[in-house]
Amino acid sequence: xxxxxxxxxxxxxxxxxxxxxxxxxxxxxxxxxxxxxxxxxxxxxxxxxxxxxxxxxxxxxxxxxxxxxxxxxxxxxxxxxxxxxxxxxxxxxxxxxxxxxxxxxxxxxxxxxxxxxxxxxxxxxxxxxxxxxxx
Numbered sequence: 001x002x003x004x005x006x007x008x009x010x011x012x013x014x015x016x017x018x019x020x021x022x023x024x025x026x027x028x029x030x031x032x033x034x035x036x037x038x039x040x041x042x043x044x045x046x047x048x049x050x051x052x053x054x055x056x057x058x059x060x061x062x063x064x065x066x067x068x069x070x071x072x073x074x075x076x077x078x079x080x081x082x083x084x085x086x087x088x089x090x091x092x093x094x095x096x097x098x099x100x101x102x103x104x105x106x107x108x109x110x111x112x113x114x115x116x117x118x119x120x121x122x123x124x125x126x127x128x129x130x131x132x133x134x135x
Contacts, residue, residue, distance in 0.1 A: 003096035004075040008082075011061060011090040024088045026063075026113065032092055033059050035113040040065070041101075042109045050101040050110075054124040054133070059115040061090040062101075067108030074098040076134030084110075098130050 011031065016023045028034045041050055051071075062071060068085035075097055084091055090113070093099060101110065116122070124130045 003094045005073050005078050005080050005097065007094045008073065008097070009092045011092055013063075013088045013090065015088050022088075026090075031061065031113070033115040035061075036116050037114040037118060038112070039114070040109055040111045044069075044104040044108060044110075046104055046106070048102075048104065051099040052125065054098045054130045055095045056122050056124065056133075057095050057116065058119075058122050059095060060093045061113040062093065063087060063090045063111040063113075065109040065111045067105035069104045069108050069110060070102050072100045072102070074100075076131050096134070098124075098127065 009032070013024045013026055014030065016025075044050065062084060064084040065087050068083060070081055070083055071091060071093075072079060072081045073093070082091060104110075124133060
């Protein structure tokens with residue numbers, strides 16, 4: 001897996017602004033992949049960690065629909081910590097990156113668009129095995 005933290009990208013979703021409130025939308029023709037699974041994280045205690053894994057093939061887009069949280073990304077050589085707090089911006093995570101989500105604000109909701117259905121065989125959940133996969 002030769003991907004690095006430099007392969008991530010932000011995706012700005014179209015927004016329809018209105019005095020009654022804004023509407024953002026996500027559809028496959030504006031994404032770098034066609035999503036096959038959508039899930040979301042909510043009611044997360046502020047001291048909890050989510051993630052703690054890497055994907056072998058899958059790509060994901062993370063969106064802070066409400067509130068905020070930090071995403072720490074690790075490519076086996078470099079790490080970066082990113083704050084997500086805008087519901088009109090997604091963070092595209094390529095495969096081969098270790099990710100950890102933390103510091104969830106009260107009421108935070110993390111939406112995840114995944115390039116494939118759930119497959120436990122696509123996960124690397126042991127950090128040492130992840131590092132070996134990067135060599």
